[in-house]
Amino acid sequence: MKTVTVVGASLAGLNSVQQLRQQGFDGRIVVVGEEAHRPYDRPPLSKALLAGRADVDDLWLCDEEDQDELGAEWLLGVRAEQLDAAAGRVRLSDGAEIDTDGVVIATGGRAHRLPGIEDMRGLHTVRTIEDAIALRTELTGGAGEVVVVGAGWIGAEIASTCHELGLRVTLIEAGDVPLSRTLGDAMGSVFAALHTDHGVTLRCRTRVSAITNARDGDRRRVTGVWLDDGTQLPADVVVMGIGMRPATEWLAGSGVAVDDGVVCDPGCVTELPSVVAVGDVARYRAAPGGTARHEHWTNAAEQPTTAIRNLLAGTTVQHYRPSGYVWSDQYGVRLQVAGELDRPDEVEVIDGSPSDRRFVTAYRRNGDTVGVLAMNNPKLFTRMRKQLANRIPAS
């Protein structure tokens, strides 16, 4: 393999370049990144950067010197538009073509927006530096009422940051409680209380049916939202925290299978051994008989180790084992998750108490602890996380 092209210059793309070099690849590496920025960290976009506690310069994932040492060609501000896997060629938005032996797909995803709703002033999503700066400008520029749609991790963090900025916040959630699909109803209720105890209005079991708006110069501006239960809420700013969609449109016609992400085997290798996928965009085969795609920092940082090993081997020699580690910061508390929280037959608080905002909860299947959730208890969490990592058999 002489040339590897990494498409996507963010966390998973950068880690792929680092892994290529660490695993001994001394050929040409070309990195194609749609954003003009060098790789940066997204978690602060909904927290420290949005709150004004961090600057853009605090976000870079590695300094320029370390990046130069990797000896890769960084084509930033240019998009991959087509992959011709049979010919080994990637076509770019500026018309250039890269002949390549291997391809790493690290294109992450784009923030999802409610379908059928036109773009207008005051309506935001948060995925990029520009998104976070635009939202911060409005939040600190006289906004009073904010509606955040979706009480998942990112929506909850944005609600928390808006509260920190002194704004009146309403959080809209379609489920019975926040994060119920991830954490279950009992723990979801703990997160509901975290919002309401801080004065954020939480409205569950309801969806936004329309955004009300008014003319504002040459565009329209948000004035509020209609909920499907008939309620109308006023809003100066509406933020959509309703998830992301994998960025796979450029793979149309490439022969790489796509199904809510790039379809891969358990080693993150697509049907073509010279094409692997990593990070938020990768949907890999996972036991038992299903598939998984993660949208978390640690996954994007860890997955390239396996994917690059398999790419360089020309076949799948290693299966990916996610640590399942996720963190979130909301209202001054640190939340940590590891392992598997889905399909538990028992969920038990084993240390501390949710009412004290300091606890650890074990998620069990057949008596075995398979997952752990902690709030403000990093010590016990870290111990249990290590035990969970040792529990999963290596493949």
Ligand SMILES: Cc1cc2nc3c(=O)[nH]c(=O)nc-3n(C[C@H](O)[C@H](O)[C@H](O)COP(=O)(O)OP(=O)(O)OC[C@H]3O[C@@H](n4cnc5c(N)ncnc54)[C@H](O)[C@@H]3O)c2cc1C
């Ligand atoms: C606001 C926010 C807060 C978060 N907070 C947390 C947190 O607290 N904890 C946690 O665990 N995780 C968090 N995450 C998730 C974490 O940041 C992501 O899992 C991680 O960024 C995924 O990295 P990635 O490289 O796979 O994808 P991305 O970071 O999405 O990067 C993909 C890159 O590919 C580029 N691209 C897309 N298509 C093309 C193309 N055709 N050609 C070239 N380039 C392309 C994109 O522009 C982008 O730069 C957060 C995410 C967001 C948005």
